[in-house]
Amino acid sequence: MPFDSSGQRPRIEILGAFESTFLPAHDRDIFETTEHDVRFRDDVELLKRSGVTRLRYPVRWHRIEETEGVLDWTATDAVLHHLRDEGLRPIVDLVHHTSYPAWLTDGFADARFGPAYLRYAEEFARRYPWIEEYTLFNEPFSTLFLCGHEGIWPPYHKSLQGFVDLIVNVLPAVTEASRLYRELLPDARHVWVDTCEHHTGSDRSGQAYADMANERRFLVIDAFLGRPYDSTSEVGRLLSEVDGERLLGIEPGFIDVLGLDYYAHCQWNFSVEGGSAPTPTPIPFADLIQQYFDRYGLPCIVTETNVRGHTADRATWLKYVLEQCETAADRGVPVEGLCWFPFIDSTDWNSLLFRCDRSIDPVGVYWLDEGFERRESVMAMAFSAAAIGAPSRELPAFELAEPVATWLAGYRSQMAHWSWQAPPPENRGHSLPRTTTTMELKVVDAK
Incomplete structure (x- = not known):
């Protein structure tokens, strides 16, 4: 329901998150490169002070089972028990992108993946029966697309x-785990998390590709739920060329909450010259939430969002996404919450994790300085205000700095009703994009 019995809109809950993706080629993960592995108690305290009680939190399979068949839960016990003792409610994340053990030498193509994953997932559920929410595999569409396509x-x-x-x-292993968790964790909820996409075309060729991509975005979740694809569609025609009928033989799994990861680069534009993001004509995020809700009829939660830029740029993007969540809720979409991902700056996403040189990614609520100390900012203040109940209209709209101003130019018409103000003097951050940088995402540039 968009409004409660008093006529007031239910608050959109604000969630935190910590990043931990494993880089198999470097035997390092982002827990370690950001020092969260040794600072997690202090980081959790910062999160609590912000007013947050619910968060996405990773389980590091790649560290738990560094030797095949030997699972060491010591570090996981320490952090999950600390979260519980502090009154925080984690949505645990069992596999985040390439966070599988290094001995799975072929990664997601390794024949050992399914049995190993199910063994790990079962042991996790039996060890932590108090867990209330879980994500079995983070962003399966985008992860497998980047790995396989x-x-x-x-x-x-x-x-x-x-x-x-x-x-x-x-x-098949993930769907089996979802059925197993119905038995082992009957009161817990499966939060499916994947990218929330929409694509446009600027010429006939580009529009044809965009139409196909707008069908393809649902491929993995449909296969998970046992929904058939249209064999007469463009996606169906392409799948027929690669024995796509195999997807129809997967026994369905269960989803309780639909997690939507949304960034400006989730909306691509295609032309005869190729594709780039973001599109110059993005549809409002509320419309996109509506599309996913109409298709699946599940309660929704925004499980990731951020923007790479100054701290004031991040605060402005938070205002936009929260406002769009409120708009979707007013239309009757059950939007449970909004998670800014991650709470502290991440590392090495400027190369899509190809390199591991601790390059700070300026996207967090708290920014990291040269010594990786956590620093407060106007973003942290806006985030905390939203976490304790401020609606989007009470959050500041700061004039965007370059290159974010150009990066988000297509969104400005959706923000035209705001009262803008100059960024504060303490508009800080480390490793910020240069003003001459063209913030255009093309995956061919990753290496």
Whole structure:
């Protein structure tokens, strides 16, 4: 319901999150490069002070099972028990992008993945029966697409065939885990998390590709739920060329909450010259939430969003996303919350994790300085205000700095009703994009 019995809109809950993606080629993860592994108690305290009680939190399979068949839960016990003792409610994340053990040498193409994943997932559920919410596999569409179709992450496949092969190798184990968790954690909820996409075309060729991509975005979740694809569609025609019928044989799984990860680069534009993001004509995020709700009829939660820029730019993007969530809720979409991801700056996403040089990614609520100390900012203040109940109209709208101003130019018409103000003098951050940088995402640039 968009409004409660008093006629007031229910508050959109604000969530926190911490990043931990494993870089198999470097045997390091972002827990370690941001020092969260040794600072987690202090980081959790900062999160609590912000007014947050619910968060996405990763479980590091790659560290738990560094030797095949030997699972060490010591570090996981420490952090999850600390979260529980502090009164925080984690949505645990069992596999975040390439966060699988390094001995799975073929990654998501490894024949051992399914049995190993199910063993790990079962032991987790039996060890932590108090967990209330879980994500079995973070962003399965985008993760397997980057691994199987774009060749960005291991096993570096570059074809529709490779993409479908990875889905068929991974998804049956994830659906089985969802059925198993119905027995082992009957009161907990499965929060499915994937990218929330929409695409446009600027010429006939580009629009044809955008139409196909707007069908393809639902491929993995439909396969997970046992929904057939339209064999007469463009996606269906392409799948017929790679034995896509295998997707129809996957036993369905269960989803309780639909998690939507949304960034400006989730809306691409295509033309005869190729594709880039963001599109110059993005649809409002509220419309996109509506599309996913209309298709699946599940309660929604924004499980990731951020923007790479100055701290004031981040605060302004928070205002936009929260306002769009409120708009969707007013239309009757059950929007449970909004998670800014991550709470502290991340690292090495400027190379899509190809390199591991601790390059700070300026996207967090708290920014990291040269010594990786956590620093407060206007973003932290806006985030805290929203977390304790401020609606979007009470959050500041700061004039965007370059290159974010150009990056988000297509969104300005959706923000035209705001009262803008100059960024504060303490508009800080580390490793900020240069004003001459063209913030255009093309995955071919990753290496």
